[in-house]
Amino acid sequence: MxxxxxxxxxxxxxxxxxxxxxxxxxxxxxxxxxxxxxxxxxxxxxxxxxxxxxxxxxxxxxxxxxxxxxxxxxxxxxxxxxxxxxxxxxxxxxxxxxxxxxxxxxxxxxxxxxxxxxxxxxxxxxxxxxxxxxxxxxxxxxxxxxxxxxxxxxxxxxxxxxxxxxxxxxxxxxxxxxxxxxxxxxxxxxxxxxxxxxxxxxxxxxxxxxxxxxxxxxxxxxxxxxxxxxxxxxxxxxxxxxxxxxxxxxxxxxxxxxxxxxxxxxxxxxxxxxxxxxxxxxxxxxxxxxxxxxxxxxxxxxxxxxxxxxxxxxxxxxxxxxxxxxxxxxxxxxxxxxxxxxxxxxxxxxxxxxxxxxxxxxxxxxxxxxxxxxxxNKIGEDDELPSAATLDLYEKLPKETVAYLAVSMKRDEDGKALKKRMLKKLKSIDEKIGEAVGEGLNEMRDEIGISLEDIVDSVGDQMIMAVAAKTKFAFDEKKKPQEYIDDAGFAYIVSVGKFADAKKVVKVMREKLFEDGPMKEAYEVSKKGKGFDAKPKEEGQGMPTVQVRLTEEYLLVTGGGLAKRFVEALEKDKKTLADDAAHKTALGTVSGSPRMVMWVDIGRIGKVGLDWVNDQESMKEEMKEQEKELGISTKALKVKGDDRVTSLVAINIDSSSDTWxxxxxxxxxxxxxxxxxxxxxxxxxxxxxxVLIPDTGIAFCDALVSSKFSCGVRTGDEAMKKDARMDERVFKDTLREDSSQKDGMEKVCMKRHMEFIKDHPQCTQ
Structure with missing residues (x-):
C-alpha cells in the first residue's frame, strides 16, 4: 500500500x-x-x-x-x-x-x-x-x-x-x-x-x-x-x-x-x-x-x-x-x-x-x-463574472495539441461600462489608487493609440491558449533549445467582438511591438492579409517565429515550429483536435456549461516520459523491479490510441446577489x-x-533528520533544528561524493535514529 x-x-x-x-x-x-x-x-x-x-x-x-x-x-x-x-x-x-x-x-x-x-x-x-x-x-x-x-x-x-x-x-x-x-x-x-x-x-x-x-x-x-x-x-x-x-x-x-x-x-x-x-x-x-x-x-x-x-x-x-x-x-x-x-x-x-x-x-x-x-459582502454583482458560453474554440486547434485552457469572456457590459465599474470599485478601496489607474489608462491610450475600452470590445465570447508538440516529440539530451522550439508551438485564439477594434489591436501589436517596438531589431515583419508574420533575423536567432491572423470571427496569435499548423487548423479546419476521440471522451464526462476548461493530454506527455525512461538502462531496470513488486505495469494506463488517458478540469460558477x-x-x-x-x-x-522535508537520498537518514528537526520545533530548541539541517547537508554531500557509502550510511542513520528516539522521550510521548 x-x-x-x-x-x-x-x-x-x-x-x-x-x-x-x-x-x-x-x-x-x-x-x-x-x-x-x-x-x-x-x-x-x-x-x-x-x-x-x-x-x-x-x-x-x-x-x-x-x-x-x-x-x-x-x-x-x-x-x-x-x-x-x-x-x-x-x-x-x-x-x-x-x-x-x-x-x-x-x-x-x-x-x-x-x-x-x-x-x-x-x-x-x-x-x-x-x-x-x-x-x-x-x-x-x-x-x-x-x-x-x-x-x-x-x-x-x-x-x-x-x-x-x-x-x-x-x-x-x-x-x-x-x-x-x-x-x-x-x-x-x-x-x-x-x-x-x-x-x-x-x-x-x-x-x-x-x-x-x-x-x-x-x-x-x-x-x-x-x-x-x-x-x-x-x-x-x-x-x-x-x-x-x-x-x-x-x-x-x-x-x-x-x-x-x-x-x-x-x-x-x-x-x-x-x-x-x-x-x-x-x-x-x-x-x-x-x-x-x-x-x-x-x-x-x-x-x-x-x-x-x-x-x-x-x-x-x-x-x-x-x-x-x-x-x-x-x-x-x-x-x-x-x-x-x-x-x-x-x-x-x-x-x-x-x-x-x-x-x-x-x-x-x-x-x-x-x-x-x-x-x-466582498462578492460582487453578476457583471463581475463572465457568463456561460459554448467553449468550442478547441475545434480550431491542430490535432497535435497537448494542452489548452479555454475561458468564457462573455459579458453583458461593453468596455466603457467595464472601465467605469472597475475604477469605481478601485476608488471605493482607495481614492488615490483609483485615480492613478484611470490616469494610467488614459496615458496608455494616448501613447499606443488604443484604449482599454477598445481592447475589451475587440474580444468576443471566448478565448483559448494552447500548446502543441509534434507527434514524434521526444526528449534528447543532445538537442539544442532551438530544436525543441521547432518541435512545438503555442497559440492564443480569441473570438472577435467588434471587428474594427480587433483590427486596432492587431495594428498596435505589429507597430508597437515589432516594427517600432522592442522586437524591432530581432524580427523581420511582413503583412499577411489582416494579420502579419514576424520572423527572427540573425540577431533574433533562437526566438520563435510569430504569426498573427485575423478573420471576422477569430484573432490568432501563434508561434514556434508548429505555428503553421495552428494557422492551418484555424483557416482550413485541417486535422483538428475536434476529431480526436480521447479528447471527445474527456469532454463527455463534463456536465453543465463550464466557464473554464483546462485539458491536458497526459497520455501523450506520459508516453514521452516513459520512452525516455526506457532509454535509460539504470532507470529501466529499477522500473521493472517496481512493477514486479507492485504487480502493476507502467503500461496499466493507456498512453496512446483513442482510449488513452487524458486529464481535464472544468469550472462552472453561477452567481446571484452576494453568492457564487x-x-x-x-x-x-x-x-x-x-x-x-x-x-x-x-x-x-x-x-x-x-518545516523541513529532508531528501538525503537515504530513507533512514531522512527519518533521522526529520525526527531531529521536528523535535527541535516542538521543544523550541534552535540548536537541534540547526543540527538537523547540518546533518542533511552532510548526508547529501557524502552520498554525492561517494555513492558506495550508501549501505554504511543506512546502518549508521538507523542506529542514530533509534538512539535519538530513546534519548528524547519528550518528543515521543
Whole structure:
C-alpha cells in the first residue's frame, strides 16, 4: 500500500507503549516510503497535515487502520505538531482551509482506486456534530467499476498478486487461516472516516462495515487481539504489535506492504485516547478517539441523532451513483480567530453551504466533482463574472495539441461600462489608487493609440491558449533549445467582438511591438492579409517565429515550429483536435456549461516520459523491479490510441446577489490540487522555518533528520533544528561524493535514529 502511494502517512508505536511516531520516521516504513512513493511529498516535519488531507487509513487493507492513522488526528511524536503560534492564523490559513476542504475530496482517490460506489450509508452511524466525513459506500462493485475504465489495461495489473498480498498479509500478521482471511476480505462492505473539532481538539474515527461477521470474529480471537470488555455498548479490543525483538530485519525487508501494515497495527489496553470497538449485531468495527467512539456507540445502539439526520447533510450535493463521497462542514470557518481573518470569512465565506464532493469511475478515468459556495459582502454583482458560453474554440486547434485552457469572456457590459465599474470599485478601496489607474489608462491610450475600452470590445465570447508538440516529440539530451522550439508551438485564439477594434489591436501589436517596438531589431515583419508574420533575423536567432491572423470571427496569435499548423487548423479546419476521440471522451464526462476548461493530454506527455525512461538502462531496470513488486505495469494506463488517458478540469460558477456557487469537475487530475492545498496549508501553519522535508537520498537518514528537526520545533530548541539541517547537508554531500557509502550510511542513520528516539522521550510521548 505504501509503495503504491495509497498510504503516505500514519502513526505507529513501539510494542506495548504509547510512544507514537510517524511511519516516515520508522526505518522499515521509511524505506518503503522512500522506495515506492518517491513522487509523493514526505510528511510534514513540524505541522499537522492539511485540513481535509486524505487519512492514512484510506490506504490500509479493508480490515481497517490503527486509530492513530485516522484522518487528521496524528499522535504527537518526532513528526508531531509544532506548538501553536499566538494571535490570528492569517489569510494563508483561511485559504488553506478552503483549499484543504476541496482537497478532502481529492483524498478519496486513495480509497476509490480499490473500492466501489453507492450512496452515503455510514453517515447514519456517526454523530450529528461531525465536521469532516468521507465514505466509500459500496465495495463489492469495485472490480467491475474499475474494469469499466477504458483508459486502464486490466491485463497489465496483476490483481491476483495484490489480492494474495493482502490475504497472505492477514494470515501471517495475525496467524489466521487462509479461508478466514478470504472471508474477511470478501465481507468488507463499506468504509468511512469521520472527524470533528477540526479547529480545536480534533477527534477522528474510522468505521468499517462488514456484510458477514464470521471472518472478523475469528480474527478478533487471534493471539494479538484481547477482549477488554464492554465499551460504548460494544466490545472493546486491544491489539498488540508484533515484537520487534522477534523480527529478523532482513526477513522483514521481504515482507509485502500489507503484511507490514497489519503487523505494526496496535492499540494499547492502557490507552485512554483510543478505542477499537466491535459491534457484532451491526457487523461494524469502529476505531478512533475515545469520546467520538462513545458517541458513535450512542448513534449505533441508542438511536442518537446522526450526521445523516442534519440539515447540513441535506444541503450537501453528491453526484448520483458516486463511487465515493466527501463532506466538510463549512461552519468550521466560524472558529477562526483574528480581526483580519474574521473580515475575510464574512466577506467571502459567510453562512455558506458545506463543501461536498463525489468520485465517479468512468470510461475516461476517475472523475472528481467538488461543490461549494462563496458568499459575503466582498462578492460582487453578476457583471463581475463572465457568463456561460459554448467553449468550442478547441475545434480550431491542430490535432497535435497537448494542452489548452479555454475561458468564457462573455459579458453583458461593453468596455466603457467595464472601465467605469472597475475604477469605481478601485476608488471605493482607495481614492488615490483609483485615480492613478484611470490616469494610467488614459496615458496608455494616448501613447499606443488604443484604449482599454477598445481592447475589451475587440474580444468576443471566448478565448483559448494552447500548446502543441509534434507527434514524434521526444526528449534528447543532445538537442539544442532551438530544436525543441521547432518541435512545438503555442497559440492564443480569441473570438472577435467588434471587428474594427480587433483590427486596432492587431495594428498596435505589429507597430508597437515589432516594427517600432522592442522586437524591432530581432524580427523581420511582413503583412499577411489582416494579420502579419514576424520572423527572427540573425540577431533574433533562437526566438520563435510569430504569426498573427485575423478573420471576422477569430484573432490568432501563434508561434514556434508548429505555428503553421495552428494557422492551418484555424483557416482550413485541417486535422483538428475536434476529431480526436480521447479528447471527445474527456469532454463527455463534463456536465453543465463550464466557464473554464483546462485539458491536458497526459497520455501523450506520459508516453514521452516513459520512452525516455526506457532509454535509460539504470532507470529501466529499477522500473521493472517496481512493477514486479507492485504487480502493476507502467503500461496499466493507456498512453496512446483513442482510449488513452487524458486529464481535464472544468469550472462552472453561477452567481446571484452576494453568492457564487461553484462546481469543479476534475478528470484524472487530483494531484496538483492536493499538492497545492497541502503546500499552502503547511506554509500557513508555520512557514519554511518550521518545516523541513529532508531528501538525503537515504530513507533512514531522512527519518533521522526529520525526527531531529521536528523535535527541535516542538521543544523550541534552535540548536537541534540547526543540527538537523547540518546533518542533511552532510548526508547529501557524502552520498554525492561517494555513492558506495550508501549501505554504511543506512546502518549508521538507523542506529542514530533509534538512539535519538530513546534519548528524547519528550518528543515521543
Amino acid at each position: 505504501i509503495q503504491s502511494g495509497q498510504v503516505t502517512s500514519g502513526q505507529i508505536s513501539q510494542p506495548g507503549t504509547e510512544q507514537w511516531m510517524p511511519i516516515a520516521n520508522h526505518p522499515p516504513f521509511a524505506q518503503a516510503l522512500h522506495a515506492g512513493a518517491a513522487a509523493a511529498a514526505p510528511p510534514a516535519a513540524g505541522g499537522y497535515p492539511p485540513v481535509g488531507a486524505p487519512p492514512a487509513a484510506a490506504g490500509y487493507p479493508p480490515v481497517g487502520a490503527p486509530p492513530a492513522a485516522a484522518p487528521g488526528g496524528p499522535m504527537p511524536g518526532p513528526g508531531g505538531p509544532a506548538a501553536p503560534k499566538k494571535g490570528g492564523m492569517g489569510i494563508g490559513m483561511i485559504i488553506g482551509i478552503v483549499v484543504g476542504a476541496i482537497v478532502v475530496i481529492g483524498g478519496i482517490v486513495g480509497l476509490v482506486m480499490m473500492l466501489g460506489g453507492g450512496g452515503g450509508k455510514l453517515a447514519s452511524k456517526v454523530p450529528k456534530d461531525i465536521e469532516m466525513y468521507m465514505e466509500v459506500p459500496s465495495i463489492p462493485g469495485a472490480l467491475s467499476d474499475f474494469a469499466g475504465m477504458d483508459v486502464v489495461n486490466a491485463k497489465e495489473i496483476d490483481s491476483k498478486k495484490q489480492i494474495k498480498d493482502v490475504r497472505k498479509g492477514l494470515e501471517d500478521a495475525f496467524g489466521i487461516k487462509k479461508a478466514d482471511a478470504e472471508d474477511i476480505m470478501a465481507s468488507v462492505e463499506s468504509i468511512a472516516s469521520a472527524s470533528r473539532g477540526m479547529m480545536d481538539k480534533e477527534q477522528s474515527a474510522v468505521l468499517v462495515q462488514f456484510s458477514g461477521t464470521d471472518g472478523m470474529e475469528k480474527l478478533l480471537k487471534s493471539d494479538r487481539f484481547t477482549d477488554e470488555g464492554e465499551f460504548a455498548n460494544g466490545t472493546r479490543y486491544s491489539l498488540k504489535s508484533v515484537e520487534m525483538k522477534d523480527i529478523n530485519m532482513e526477513d522483514m525487508a521481504k515482507w509485502s506492504m500489507p503484511r507490514k501494515s497489519f503487523s505494526f497495527m496496535s492499540v494499547s489496553k492502557e490507552s485512554k485516547r483510543q478505542r477499537w470497538v466491535w459491534y457484532p449485531d451491526e457487523g461494524l468495527l469502529v476505531m478512533g478517539n475515545t469520546s467520538l467512539v462513545e458517541d458513535i456507540g450512542d448513534v449505533v445502539t441508542e438511536g442518537a441523532d446522526s450526521l445523516a439526520d442534519t440539515e447540513k447533510w441535506g444541503e450537501a450535493k453528491f453526484e448520483s451513483g458516486a463511487a465515493a463521497i466527501g463532506f466538510v462542514d463549512s461552519k468550521i470557518l466560524k472558529d477562526i480567530k483574528g480581526d483580519e481573518e474574521e473580515k475575510i470569512v464574512k466577506g467571502y465565506f459567510r453562512e455558506i453551504a458545506p463543501f461536498s464532493g463525489s468520485v465517479e469511475l468512468t470510461g475516461a478515468g476517475m472523475l472528481i466533482s467538488m461543490r461549494g459556495e462563496m458568499k459575503g 456557487t461553484y462546481h469543479v469537475q476534475s478528470l484524472n487530475a487530483p494531484a496538483l490540487g492536493i499538492l497545492a492545498g497541502a503546500s499552502m496549508f503547511m506554509k500557513s501553519m508555520g512557514g519554511s522555518d518550521e
